[in-house]
Amino acid sequence: MSxxxxxxxxxxxxxxxQLSFTLPIASSExxxxxxxxLARKMGFAEPQVVHMKEMGPDFSFFIVYGATAHxxxxxxxxxxxxxxxxxxxxxxxxxxxxSLKRQLVVVGACTGTxxxxxxxxxxxxxxxxxxxKGLEYWQEMRIVNMGAQVSPGEIVAAVDEHAADAVLxxxxxxxxxxxIFHLQEVHAALTEAGLRDRLILVGGGPRFxxxxxxxxxxxxxxxxxxxxSEVASYLAWKVGRRAGLSEADLTRAATLA
Amino acid sequence: MRTSxxxxxxxxxxxxxxxxxxxxxxxATEIAAPVDHLAATHTTTSIERACLRLVxxxxxxxxxxxxxxxxxxxxxxxxxxxxxxxxxxxxxxxxVASCGGDIDAAADAIAGRALTxxxxxxxxxxxxxRRAKEAAAAAVNCIEAAATARRDVVERVxxxxxxxxxxxxxxxxxxxxxxxxxxxxxxxxxxxxxxxSTGQSLLxxxxxxxxxxxxxxxxxxxxxxxxxxxxxxxxxEELGRYxxxxxxxxxxxMPEIAAMAGMERLDMMLNDCMYGIMFRxxxxxxxxxxxxxxxxVHALAGIVxxxxxxxxxxxxxxxxxxxxxxxxxxxNERFAFTAGLSEEQMGLGHAFEIDPDVPDQIxxxxxxxxxIRECFPNAPLKYMPPTKHMTGNIFQGFLYDGMxxxxxxxTGQDIVLLGMMTEGxxxxxxxxxxxxxxxxxxxxxxxxxxxxxxxxxxxxAVERRAAQVLEECRQMLRKVADIGMFAAIEAGMFAxxxxxxxxxxxxxxxxxRAPGYVNPVADELSRRLxxxx
Ligand code: B12
Numbered sequence: 206m207s208x209x210x211x212x213x214x215x216x217x218x219x220x221x222x223q224l225s226f227t228l229p230i231a232s233s234e235x236x237x238x239x240x241x242x243l244a245r246k247m248g249f250a251e252p253q254v255v256h257m258k259e260m261g262p263d264f265s266f267f268i269v270y271g272a273t274a275h276x277x278x279x280x281x282x283x284x285x286x287x288x289x290x291x292x293x294x295x296x297x298x299x300x301x302x303x304s305l306k307r308q309l310v311v312v313g314a315c316t317g318t319x320x321x322x323x324x325x326x327x328x329x330x331x332x333x334x335x336x337x338k339g340l341e342y343w344q345e346m347r348i349v350n351m352g353a354q355v356s357p358g359e360i361v362a363a364v365d366e367h368a369a370d371a372v373l374x375x376x377x378x379x380x381x382x383x384x385i386f387h388l389q390e391v392h393a394a395l396t397e398a399g400l401r402d403r404l405i406l407v408g409g410g411p412r413f414x415x416x417x418x419x420x421x422x423x424x425x426x427x428x429x430x431x432x433x434s435e436v437a438s439y440l441a442w443k444v445g446r447r448a449g450l451s452e453a454d455l456t457r458a459a460t461l462a
Numbered sequence: 463m464r465t466s467x468x469x470x471x472x473x474x475x476x477x478x479x480x481x482x483x484x485x486x487x488x489x490a491t492e493i494a495a496p497v498d499h500l501a502a503t504h505t506t507t508s509i510e511r512a513c514l515r516l517v518x519x520x521x522x523x524x525x526x527x528x529x530x531x532x533x534x535x536x537x538x539x540x541x542x543x544x545x546x547x548x549x550x551x552x553x554x555x556x557x558v559a560s561c562g563g564d565i566d567a568a569a570d571a572i573a574g575r576a577l578t579x580x581x582x583x584x585x586x587x588x589x590x591x592r593r594a595k596e597a598a599a600a601a602v603n604c605i606e607a608a609a610t611a612r613r614d615v616v617e618r619v620x621x622x623x624x625x626x627x628x629x630x631x632x633x634x635x636x637x638x639x640x641x642x643x644x645x646x647x648x649x650x651x652x653x654x655x656x657x658x659s660t661g662q663s664l665l666x667x668x669x670x671x672x673x674x675x676x677x678x679x680x681x682x683x684x685x686x687x688x689x690x691x692x693x694x695x696x697x698x699e700e701l702g703r704y705x706x707x708x709x710x711x712x713x714x715x716m717p718e719i720a721a722m723a724g725m726e727r728l729d730m731m732l733n734d735c736m737y738g739i740m741f742r743x744x745x746x747x748x749x750x751x752x753x754x755x756x757x758x759v760h761a762l763a764g765i766v767x768x769x770x771x772x773x774x775x776x777x778x779x780x781x782x783x784x785x786x787x788x789x790x791x792x793x794n795e796r797f798a799f800t801a802g803l804s805e806e807q808m809g810l811g812h813a814f815e816i817d818p819d820v821p822d823q824i825x826x827x828x829x830x831x832x833x834i835r836e837c838f839p840n841a842p843l844k845y846m847p848p849t850k851h852m853t854g855n856i857f858q859g860f861l862y863d864g865m866x867x868x869x870x871x872x873t874g875q876d877i878v879l880l881g882m883m884t885e886g887x888x889x890x891x892x893x894x895x896x897x898x899x900x901x902x903x904x905x906x907x908x909x910x911x912x913x914x915x916x917x918x919x920x921x922x923a924v925e926r927r928a929a930q931v932l933e934e935c936r937q938m939l940r941k942v943a944d945i946g947m948f949a950a951i952e953a954g955m956f957a958x959x960x961x962x963x964x965x966x967x968x969x970x971x972x973x974x975r976a977p978g979y980v981n982p983v984a985d986e987l988s989r990r991l992x993x994x995x
Pocket of ligand 1: 318319320321322323324325327328334373374375376377378379380407408409410411412427428429430431432436657658659660661678679741773776777849850851852853884885886887888889890
């Protein structure tokens with residue numbers, strides 16, 4: 206039995222796909238043919254333009270259906286599986302206590318010119334997100350929420366002042382890759398200050414995926430819909446590991462995330 | 463013709479307790495008074511720069527990212543040598559006198575430190591004051607001329623039908639924005655807003671010239687304003703309908719941006735009394751002082767302001783905090799009146815932001831929108847689409863936006879910002895805007911006559927919800943009146959966001975006026991608007 210995946214329209218293996226796009230050309234038969242040709246080049250057999258709409262004299266909008274010739278084998282893909290266990294609340298506190306013998310200090314900020322604080326607050330504040338309490342809920346964590354529009358220099362200063370163990374950076378605006386740029390800036394500033402290595406450096410925002418972490422020099426990156434308990438588990442697991450707690454000790458009461 | 467029935471505002475649909483309404487307005491007056499007093503006794507670096515811009519100081523010193531606008535240089539130099547307590551205009555026009563009456567030469571001389579500004583005495587002082595007064599009158603004429611020019615153009619090319627469909631462009635590059643804005647106008651947009659780059663609010667200067675490097679928006683510069691206004695005038699002629707242009711007078715340079723908008727005939731400006739405080743962490747004193755001056759400019763230029771209450775519902779819950787929107791509207795209305803804006807210029811903002819999973823979400827939205835319509839019968843209300851609960855499911859999002867349009871149509875909202883089905887993903891694609899217009903045309907056309915037919919059950923759920931929100935608003939305003947505006951903000955009563963009077967950015971630019979403070983531009987503005995400065 207083949208494990209190959211193809212899109213499902215209304216029959217197994219029909220490969221039917223729907224897509225829409227704009228071409229900078231006035232609507233005409235030539236424009237329609239251009240859309241079809243483009244769809245063929247994208248690998249769609251027998252594409253159909255089901256809708257062509259003129260948008261002023263210079264642009265046309267297309268809705269196209271086609272059957273893709275491609276398939277994928279999901280088993281053959283490398284996927285950044287969560288490598289940390291989801292821990293129950295008391296375990297998070299216990300591991301931090303056993304590892305540090307003091308509170309874990311977390312500095313969080315939304316950097317650059319990005320003024321979106323809701324994502325960061327969802328993770329940090331007591332109020333939390335999606336029925337989950339934020340990091341402030343755990344007694345063994347001390348949270349310094351710097352808010353938005355914070356510069357990398359201010360983060361470095363806060364890390365120094367509070368002797369932080371972890372830095373959490375949020376980025377929501379992604380136009381022109383602003384989010385990538387801003388994480389790189391924070392990484393560079395912490396590295397230059399000689400602080401990077403002793404920190405757990407975590408990024409997050411709706412347009413990130415976890416596999417971007419290594420390239421940006423971050424320990425972990427969280428994406429859309431992240432729950433605070435996942436972040437709390439990750440931080441506890443990571444400090445536990447750094448303190449040399451055994452894997453067995455760390456995952457005592459855990460389900461794998 | 464977009465609609466079968468002409469646009470109208472359905473009023474008298476809900477039994478509103480007039481006593482409560484009147485009390486809300488009285489409370490707003492009481493709350494606003496000390497804040498207006500603050501504005502009347504202080505100036506800011508940005509107000510002084512705005513005045514210099516209005517009398518003709520412009521240009522930059524240096525190049526590229528290092529470039530500093532001349533108005534900043536001049537105000538900094540005057541601040542250093544004379545201080546700003548008595549205003550920048552007298553020292554500046556004293557310099558103008560010593561440069562043979564040449565404004566550019568005086569500005570360059572001060573900026574280049576070839577001339578040290580001073581506070582002139584005796585005849586020199588009188589001369590500087592006379593020059594300043596003349597220049598101020600000319601500057602204010604130019605602002606007033608924008609209103610006249612707009613009227614003329616509208617008369618010639620034709621007025622847009624209401625509701626005005628409002629769309630945002632946000633490429634970051636003015637040369638990319640222009641074709642997108644023109645395409646949107648050709649497809650039916652009546653108002654184009656060029657959203658600003660992230661971070662502009664925090665710049666304590668206005669960038670110069672045409673720009674192409676913004677993030678998630680395009681820098682507000684005078685040249686960008688001019689280019690876009692010209693492009694929209696061009697399509698307006700082609701379409702036989704005046705296309706309005708909107709930008710944002712907020713952040714540290716609010717007064718300067720207002721001045722530039724006046725000079726370049728922008729038509730609407732986002733100009734909220736509290737947005738910068740809540741959403742950019744701009745210092746509250748700075749914001750309240752700046753908004754007063756900005757609104758005087760807008761008032762005389764015939765600009766419709768848009769207020770930002772819709773944003774509260776992104777940080778606070780749209781059901782629990784519905785009354786905070788209304789309370790803030792009463793305050794924005796009051797601050798607008800005291801700055802000389804007419805009701806017709808008050809585009810009070812509100813939004814369709816209730817979680818679609820809340821039972822009776824649509825009924826609640828209808829109650830809120832109708833209540834606000836009844837409370838502000840003459841204001842061109844600005845209705846904002848769902849944003850917070852827009853997800854990656856663009857198909858569901860499109861329907862959600864359609865429901866927003868329907869409520870807008872039934873309650874006679876004047877300015878409707880069209881929702882984008884990709885709101886939860888990225889700044890809009892060209893096609894997102896076009897689809898949004900198609901959605902709006904369908905609903906505003908299809909439901910044009912429907913609003914006139916609807917009546918709500920006396921004592922029914924819509925009326926009860928409206929009464930509840932109004933009552934909660936009264937309670938909130940009572941509390942704000944009790945503790946004062948600053949303490950209310952400090953208590954997180956607006957947008958669930960806590961700010962302190964001395965916190966945030968820009969307090970250093972606030973200057974208490976000394977006896978003898980002179981600002982002929984502000985004086986002339988308030989004289990023509992018939993208000994106290
Ligand atoms: C609310 C909101 C605002 C509010 C923000 C209020 C506040 N105090 O935060 C206000 C009105 C101020 C605002 C302003 C602007 N906004 Co806005 N806004 C939104 C909106 C509607 C919701 C975002 C949100 O809060 N979601 C809820 C939170 C809980 O979700 P989240 O951020 O994804 O966070 C979760 C995860 O991503 C993750 N996470 C996030 N950060 C972190 C950090 C760490 C360490 C971890 C572990 C996890 C994590 O965990 C969170 C919980 O699961 C979105 C549209 C949308 N529906 O998404 C636009 C949106 C984000 N905004 C946008 C833009 C462009 C702006 C402006 C720049 C517009 C402008 N030019 O003026 C301005 C901001 C200017 C600036 N300087 O940043 C764009 C961004 C486009 C892009 N992809 O680049 C969006 C997508 C709208 C759009 N389609 O244009 N906005």
